[in-house]
Amino acid sequence: xxxxxxxxxxxxxxxxxxxxxxxxxxxxxxxxxxxxxxxxxxxxxxxxxxxxxxxxxxxxxxxxxxxxxxxxxxxxxxxxxxxxxxxxxxxxxxxxxxxxxxxxxxxxxxxxxxxxxxxxxxxxxxxxxxxxxxxxxxxxxxxxxxxxxxxxxxxxxxxxxxxxxxxxxxxxxxxxxxxxxxxxxxxxxxxxxxxxxxxxxxxxxxxxxxxxxxxxxxxxxxxxxxxxxxxxxxxxxxxxxxxxxxxxxxxxxxxxxxxxxxxxxxxxxxxxxxxxxxxxxxxxxxxxxxxxxxxxxxxxxxxxxxxxxxxxxxxxxxxxxxxxxxxxxxxxxxxxxxxxxxxxxxxxxxxxxxxxxxxxxxxxxxxxxxxxxxxxxxxxxxxxxxxxxxxxxxxxxxxxxxxxxxxxxxxxxxxxxxxxxxxxxxxxxxxxxxxxxxxxxxxxxxxxxxxxxxxxxxxxxxxxxxxxxxxxxxxxxxxxxxxxxxxxxxxxxxxxxxxxxxxxxxxxxxxxxxxxxxxxxxxxxxxxxxxxxxxxxxxxxxxxxxxxxxxxxxxxxxxxxxxxxxxxxxxxxxxxxxxxxxxxxxxxxxxxxxxxxxxxxxxxxxxxxxxxxxxxxxxxxxxxxxxxxxxxxxxxxxxxxxxxxxxxxxxxxxxxxxxxxxxxxxxxxxxxxxxxxxxxxxxxxxxxxxxxxxxxxxxxxxxxxxxxxxxxxxxxxxxxxxxxxxxxxxxxxxxxxxxxxxxxxxxxxxxxxxxxxxxxxxxxxxxxxxxxxxxxxxxxxxxxxxxxxxxxxxxxxxxxxxxxxxxxxxxxxxxxxxxxxxxxxxxxxxxxxxxxxxxxxxxxxxxxxxxxxxxxxxxxxxxxxxxxxxxxxxxxxxx
DNA sequence: CTGTTCACG
DNA sequence: ACGTACGTGAACAGA
Numbered sequence: 001x002x003x004x005x006x007x008x009x010x011x012x013x014x015x016x017x018x019x020x021x022x023x024x025x026x027x028x029x030x031x032x033x034x035x036x037x038x039x040x041x042x043x044x045x046x047x048x049x050x051x052x053x054x055x056x057x058x059x060x061x062x063x064x065x066x067x068x069x070x071x072x073x074x075x076x077x078x079x080x081x082x083x084x085x086x087x088x089x090x091x092x093x094x095x096x097x098x099x100x101x102x103x104x105x106x107x108x109x110x111x112x113x114x115x116x117x118x119x120x121x122x123x124x125x126x127x128x129x130x131x132x133x134x135x136x137x138x139x140x141x142x143x144x145x146x147x148x149x150x151x152x153x154x155x156x157x158x159x160x161x162x163x164x165x166x167x168x169x170x171x172x173x174x175x176x177x178x179x180x181x182x183x184x185x186x187x188x189x190x191x192x193x194x195x196x197x198x199x200x201x202x203x204x205x206x207x208x209x210x211x212x213x214x215x216x217x218x219x220x221x222x223x224x225x226x227x228x229x230x231x232x233x234x235x236x237x238x239x240x241x242x243x244x245x246x247x248x249x250x251x252x253x254x255x256x257x258x259x260x261x262x263x264x265x266x267x268x269x270x271x272x273x274x275x276x277x278x279x280x281x282x283x284x285x286x287x288x289x290x291x292x293x294x295x296x297x298x299x300x301x302x303x304x305x306x307x308x309x310x311x312x313x314x315x316x317x318x319x320x321x322x323x324x325x326x327x328x329x330x331x332x333x334x335x336x337x338x339x340x341x342x343x344x345x346x347x348x349x350x351x352x353x354x355x356x357x358x359x360x361x362x363x364x365x366x367x368x369x370x371x372x373x374x375x376x377x378x379x380x381x382x383x384x385x386x387x388x389x390x391x392x393x394x395x396x397x398x399x400x401x402x403x404x405x406x407x408x409x410x411x412x413x414x415x416x417x418x419x420x421x422x423x424x425x426x427x428x429x430x431x432x433x434x435x436x437x438x439x440x441x442x443x444x445x446x447x448x449x450x451x452x453x454x455x456x457x458x459x460x461x462x463x464x465x466x467x468x469x470x471x472x473x474x475x476x477x478x479x480x481x482x483x484x485x486x487x488x489x490x491x492x493x494x495x496x497x498x499x500x501x502x503x504x505x506x507x508x509x510x511x512x513x514x515x516x517x518x519x520x521x522x523x524x525x526x527x528x529x530x531x532x533x534x535x536x537x538x539x540x541x542x543x544x545x546x547x548x549x550x551x552x553x554x555x556x557x558x559x560x561x562x563x564x565x566x567x568x569x570x571x572x573x574x575x576x577x578x579x580x581x582x583x584x585x586x587x588x589x590x591x592x593x594x595x596x597x598x599x600x601x602x603x604x605x606x607x608x609x610x611x612x613x614x615x616x617x618x619x620x621x622x623x624x625x626x627x628x629x630x631x632x633x634x635x636x637x638x639x640x641x642x643x644x645x646x647x648x649x650x651x652x653x654x655x656x657x658x659x660x661x662x663x664x665x666x667x668x669x670x671x672x673x674x675x676x677x678x679x680x681x682x683x684x685x686x687x688x689x690x691x692x693x694x695x696x697x698x699x700x701x702x703x704x705x706x707x708x709x710x711x712x713x714x715x716x717x718x719x720x721x722x723x724x725x726x727x728x729x730x731x732x733x734x735x736x737x738x739x740x741x742x743x744x745x746x747x748x749x750x751x752x753x754x755x756x757x758x759x760x761x762x763x764x765x766x767x768x769x770x771x772x773x774x775x776x777x778x779x780x781x782x783x784x785x786x787x788x789x790x791x792x793x794x795x796x797x798x799x800x801x802x803x804x805x806x807x808x809x810x811x812x813x814x815x816x817x818x819x820x821x822x823x824x825x826x827x828x829x830x831x832x833x834x835x836x837x838x839x840x841x842x843x844x845x846x847x848x849x850x851x852x853x854x855x856x857x858x859x860x861x862x863x864x865x866x867x868x869x870x871x872x873x874x875x876x877x878x879x
Numbered sequence: 880c881t882g883t884t885c886a887c888g
Numbered sequence: 889a890c891g892t893a894c895g896t897g898a899a900c901a902g903a
Binding site: 588 | 883884886
């Protein structure tokens with residue numbers, strides 16, 4: 001085996017990474033995407049080639065020998081964007097810290113350096129690999145020198161490899177003729193004009209026939225193609241110059257400093273620190289922890305795997321003011337727990353022998369009575385730990401969510417970074433990869449111990465800074481009085497679940513299937529062919545091309561076939577209504593009939609998960625399954641609610657707030673007229689219409705009421721004339737007129753909404769009545785679209801968020817009273833403005849009273865909070 | 880893995 | 889000129 005040298009075209013690869021990948025910025029706002037991409041390619045190629053030597057060549061700013069020959073050379077090259085420019089020194093710094101040799105030479109380009117070093121490397125008997133994004137380098141390919149050209153295909157980096165033979169295969173010319181090819185064809189990037197009228201095809205043919213430009217010129221009369229013949233005759237001198245310019249110099253005065261190029265350990269401590277600074281988390285694991293001297297926390301991890309030790313451990317934990325706990329479990333079992341008694345005292349307790357899941361559950365439950373139990377995610381822990389609603393707990397995930405609800409995850413390693421001075425811990429993925437907890441536990445992997453301890457450590461250590469920040473931001477009350485008690489409320493709802501009649505659901509689904517098949521046949525018949533109706537792409541082609549139904553493009557990817565578009569086309573062709581019905585039925589079948597059927601558990605009930613840290617506004621969300629979007633608006637879909645039933649001896653009581661968001665708006669804006677309207681009117685939309693259009697209440701037409709209702713909604717969403725016009729199918733002008741009239745009628749609302757936008761711009765966030773914040777970074781955007789979005793968000797979030805706060809308060813109060821009054825009835829669902837209680841029949845009056853009192857009393861607004869309540873033997877009836 | 884569509888508030 | 893109403897989650901298609 002020969003020794004191998006890898007030569008990299010620095011600017012070219014950096015450039016490619018910059019344009020081919022999304023830009024990144026680190027926490028200090030430095031642009032880093034191109035450097036990241038460069039390193040990614042570097043690591044990939046190093047892994048593949050395992051060279052003994054490595055050098056990265058860079059261009060210099062001084063003019064080169066090419067400029068001397070041809071002053072226009074690269075004259076029109078577009079200037080490098082600032083975001084890329086500033087990454088060059090960053091890359092050089094990184095390479096220096098990785099102890100990778102960089103080479104550059106005044107008067108020469110990186111190409112020339114690569115060519116020279118490649119030649120010298122070959123002379124020393126080495127294999128040479130050149131990594132570049134520039135195809136010009138192909139002229140350097142030989143039997144021992146391979147050119148590697150990375151490109152992005154389908155989001156993946158693939159590398160094309162060229163030795164001499166591959167160049168011949170792909171371009172039908174020898175590497176040396178690559179120069180001739182370029183001289184003939186020209187190169188816009190380097191401002192080389194080439195021969196007008198000669199493209200790749202002609203150039204290749206000429207070279208195949210004559211071998212070189214000179215020889216072609218000496219046989220110019222024989223060239224059959226007229227255009228090429230005359231052009232070559234006229235531009236021969238230029239072509240010769242081009243050739244000269246395109247030729248890479250392989251004997252530039254640069255030393256082959258073998259020792260300097262020798263590849264050592266690139267994962268140095270200095271490089272590690274720079275990677276940290278740049279937020280290159282994915283690279284950090286490549287570094288040897290011992291080498292970079294990080295993660296000294298692991299020295300404080302201990303294993304406790306005997307009963308006696310555990311007894312002592314939990315005894316000691318019970319004396320502490322607070323402990324961090326991480327419980328490792330999944331659907332198949334409980335594997336162990338991490339305990340942090342201090343920042344330098346972490347224990348891993350695997351489930352083993354006498355230390356059972358039940359033992360841990362009990363011990364953690366007891367801890368909650370004497371000590372603050374800090375956890376990344378209390379609700380999940382509650383499923384396997386016997387903590388009661390009066391336990392002292394601290395939920396780091398929820399605290400972090402309140403401090404920044406825009407994040408998508410709140411993992412321990414993120415929290416450590418954000419709240420422990422940028423401390424970097426290995427995450428779960430990094431420790432275990434795709435290995436399941438169960439497998440790691442069965443094989444006693446040390447990574448499982450690390451996971452448990454890191455998690456417990458973070459839960460313990462972030463509590464103080466999280467608490468301080470919550471206090472600083474005025475959100476401590478929202479945290480302690482709303483979110484933290486809600487953890488237990490939601491846990492209880494998840495544990496109870498809701499009974500669903502599987503058989504009936506199946507029957508419902510089968511009925512749908514019959515009609516779906518009918519419609520499918522009908523649609524195919526009308527279309528004149530079978531196709532996938534579920535594919536918007538195929539459907540668009542059928543409707544708008546084959547059947548030529550008028551109605552143009554909308555989306556980036558093709559035609560829009562969404563319901564609101566199709567509804568407008570219903571009169572054009574009967575197929576449209578069939579498609580709409582088909583869509584409706586397949587939705588009901590796949591998402592609800594089949595989807596819900598698949599998640600009924602052995603107890604005959606569905607146990608959804610209510611997520612508390614997802615939404616930007618403070619609402620909760622529901623997953624697996626989502627029980628907050630069960631059909632209700634259309635009768636056919638609404639029937640699904642009949643399969644949601646209470647247990648024998650119970651009924652459903654369903655209570656929902658009437659127009660809570662509009663009432664919140666009335667209160668927060670303090671608009672006297674709207675407040676007065678709510679005090680008087682039973683139909684707020686009708687009254688709005690009457691006031692906005694200046695007509696007596698009795699004379700409001702249904703259309704006027706509908707319009708007023710749409711405006712009311714629009715106000716809550718952060719009004720825009722375009723949005724309203726879309727909703728009402730009217731012109732923007734008309735919509736704008738409605739809005740103007742609305743604001744004239746309720747002047748304080750305009751002032752209130754403008755104030756929210758202003759506050760958002762000034763402070764960077766908006767707040768609910770209870771102090772919950774939502775950052776609105778979009779308001780700072782220079783992009784009109786983004787900024788407008790930010791404005792609507794600033795107007796909507798305080799309203800939606802306050803309503804969310806209110807119902808959360810109500811839920812906690814209802815839950816508490818059901819417990820305190822020792823009732824059998826239980827809260828099972830929340831749908832944003834609605835609570836569903838599975839009510840023991842004897843308790844109906846008491847529960848009705850509780851619901852009414854606690855929902856209405858959850859907040860003291862300038863307008864009444866009105867609650868509508870219904871009772872039924874299934875969810876359909878109770879709505 | 881992203882975009883489209885559609886169910887809810 | 890830009891091209892959207894606010895907040896979610898699930899299924900499906902097509903790369």
